[in-house]
Amino acid sequence: xxxxxxxxxxxxxxxxxxxVSCVLGPFGISGWxxxxxxxxxxxxxxxxxxxxxxxxxTDDPSEEEKRK
Numbered sequence: 634x635x636x637x638x639x640x641x642x643x644x645x646x647x648x649x650x651x652x653v654s655c656v657l658g659p660f661g662i663s664g665w666x667x668x669x670x671x672x673x674x675x676x677x678x679x680x681x682x683x684x685x686x687x688x689x690x691t692d693d694p695s696e697e698e699k700r701k
Contacts, residue, residue: 636687643680647673 650673657666 636683640680640683640687643676643683647676647680650676 650669654666654669654673657663657669
């Protein structure tokens with residue numbers, strides 16, 4: 634799995650955790666809301682790092698992937 638694909642996966646997980654945090658907060662479950670928000674921030678930073686580090690990767694499939 635390439636770094637770019639992993640960055641998208643981490644970003645999507647962070648987005649889901651952000652939405653969970655936004656839902657739990659108004660219901661008074663602040664401990665879990667803060668934990669979800671902190672985890673989402675960490676995963677978003679990891680996704681940003683992976684996205685920048687894979688900036689020069691090609692999007693074209695390699696010859697081995699074309700044969701499959």
